Amino acid sequence: MSEVSVQTADFDVGVEIEALSSGDVGAGAVASFVGLVRADKLAEGQAGEGVTAMTLEHYPGMTESALAGIVVEARRRWDLRRVRVIHRVGRLLPGERIVFVGVASSHRGDAFAACEFIMDYLKTQAPFWKKEETPDGGRWVDARESDDVAARRWEAVPGGKAT
């Protein structure tokens, strides 16, 4: 199975988590993250303006290679077994799943760290853009400084490998 998928279709979290360790008795830990469309997000400084839907645009080709590159970097830093990244594109409704990151490793430390690392880098490196639909019209989501800060903190973290 491919490690990275960009797709409009939903995914089955149970199936994906199961596949990360199925038949691999050396896998002692599986960590996963699921990102969802929030229904109650309010615009800064505005009250009562909820998101009714969201459309995810991406850069076909670069998206897949950027995600694959992030997984390569995670493998360079930690001892990982199977890794799975799924990101949906197109129009999504509140409550729908957007992204799945699952990491299997021998021990939990590497799985937890790599899962968070992949999400932090995905947020700042992978070419996806969210456009929210609200009762007042569409608006592109602004990048958050906190996401840059989250990704930058890994620069000082060499990872769990002894090398």
Added chain:
Amino acid sequence: MSLKVLYFAGLREAVGVSAENIDLPAGIATVGELRKFLGVRHEALTTAKNLRAAVNQKMVGHDAPVAEGDEVAFFPPVTGG
């Protein structure tokens, strides 16, 4: 020199096209110089803040070189996940 330029997200909407083939005059050698050149016809390229770029589908800085046949993309900071 000719190359392909792509625009994404809010920048694509502001520019009005998602892709165009551009013939460049001599003297344009970097992403930043290309942005400045294209800004004459697409104001959004000049006014956009924190504009990011990719050459041949790799994220690069504005000082990165551009060459014949490259695919150059301009876009706002990414917001996936």
